[in-house]
Amino acid sequence: MTLFATIGSQTRDAVRVLSAVGDRFSGRSIGFGMRVANVAGRFAEYRELDPETIAATFYAGALNGIGAVRVVIPYDASPRAVEIAGWDDPPAGAAIAAAMQIFPAATADAIRWHREAFDGTGFPDQLRWNSIPQTAMTINIARAFVAALETHGESGSPRDALFTLVEATGGVYSLSCMREFRTFVEAEADTCLAAYEPRQHLRDCDPHALIARICAEIDARQTRTAGRGDRLERIVRTILDRVGDPQYEADAIAFAGRLTALARTGNDGSADDVFTLTRLGLEARAERAVATAQIVSTGPAFAPFAPILAAVEEWYDGSGLPGHVAGAAIDPAARVVAVAVAADALGADSLTSADALRRIAAAAGTRLDPAVVDAYLAAGTKA
């Protein structure tokens, strides 16, 4: 396995993954954020804004839903409470973007205010009229435009989607910005959705650290899973030390363990992986595994992790999901990650829980790979 060998310093791929995470948490289809970014970036360029503002608009569009990662909704919240909790998504997204320190300065504020409405009925701050930054208004329009396109489906054209937006001119969208957007769509109807790359580069950073940070944010949503990424890494390394097989690339598999957090949208109090060794909730967990793979696939540099993450819920006896793959046909890294995830979910990380260890041992050969389980248990016994 040479997972990390394919990964260079590709921060933009990390941003694509983060964008997909935002899509997942804000209930949008994967890729929605990047489509918003493409439209917003092209529109900003059409308006002949300066390169830094164009880049800020693009990246803020890409991360428009990322704030939902930090907003934890109470388990028993009413629909109204859920809606109101959602008002904190934009400032949370701004805080996340600002903490990354790689985006142009205006990016965080564009995220903070991209749901504000021209008439003052938006959120979070009920800003009105021209106190809403143009970058934020651009993203709001691009977001609604892409959403309208998705609603219309394949039969819809950009002009149809535009028609939906025009109804909210002067209410949600500023008149001047909508005027320009209409001209933009009319002029560039064929290209307005095409992929776009801003000319201004992002500041240098470690793309893996960016992703690991967002994984930690997601883990922190639940008291039970806070710090899970570090625990998984420890367990994975424990197993691999014991296995001693050079086919396993420890750093990469440890990172894959962290990545399993990417689609975990559960709020604090939910117990969606307590039964990780049983068939109860298997469909939901498999859906999450597939979604995680889909998220990492959006960034080409991270795509090699997708087969591992998609196979985490495959059972060794072939009765798992999504592919009913069995035994050695399951990706070897996925078999290691599956044991680590199960061990962590059962609270066996400290190796003090005899019951957890017994259950993991019992799952060898059905849910889990016996060789990996043996390595884990042997390491525990030795410890």
Place this chain on the structure above:
Amino acid sequence: MTELKEKTRRVAGSRLLDLFLERSIESVVDPFMGLPTHLNYLKRHGIKVDGGDLIEWFVRAGEGLVVNDFTILREDEVAAIVEGSPGCVYPVDMFRAWDGVFFSSEQCQYLGIWHANIRNLRSDGQTGLAIAGLWHVLCYWLEKARNPDEMPDIPPSELAWRYIRETERLVCANNARNTVRRADFSLTLQASNAQCVYLAPPGRNSATEVDARVWMWEAWWQGDPYLSVERYFRDTVFGKRSDRASYDDAIGTVLAAAESFPYVVLQTRPRDTGRFERIVKAFRPQIETVSPSPDETYIIARK
């Protein structure tokens, strides 16, 4: 056609919350609050808030957005505000002075109907919510009058329904006794024991250049289409502020009144930052200037 101000000062509750959380500030008083949506945001996030303003509709709206913790408007109550009840005699001529100048006859009649209906509500909280909601209708109409072909035509009662429902979403509790009062800054400050004073002082010419949307709504609330809000400022410390020195003195007076508060946060523009820093420094030696965006500068002074 009346001129609507292009530039609106950005007062953002989420930004203030960030500043407050970094400094463990748990309560704030804003003696020039305006429409207190920022105080509503702070309240929603657990900060205790007090506010004051001289314009009464701001205060009334504040009773709905800031003081009110639980009262909402039921569907039938919204319906009773937005439409005239059969058999009632309404003062439909009250705003005839605006007919053909700013609004249509139908719109002026609705202004009269709403003026009467809103006074029949059960509580100050409901009245405040309804005022804030209907104000959005006025703003929509003014924008629509400027851009008749670009905004959809929505019947007055439907528009009013929609906007009142929007403001009702802002009702929330933070388990503190929040207050708003119609008072000069000194009274507001005297009545508060908050940790922090937030100042977004009125501009030097704001009495004469007040946004049409603000004075028209005060005129509507008072039932006097000829009202000028300039008179509210005449007897205050900001009354004599035609020159910069008088204005700076007025700011100094406000800072002197805020002396006992541990924190003062003064929001200004980049071009005025140096001048305000000098004024604030005369009262509090420890100042910190934070400028999170090109449009926002905060001078934060500790006691």
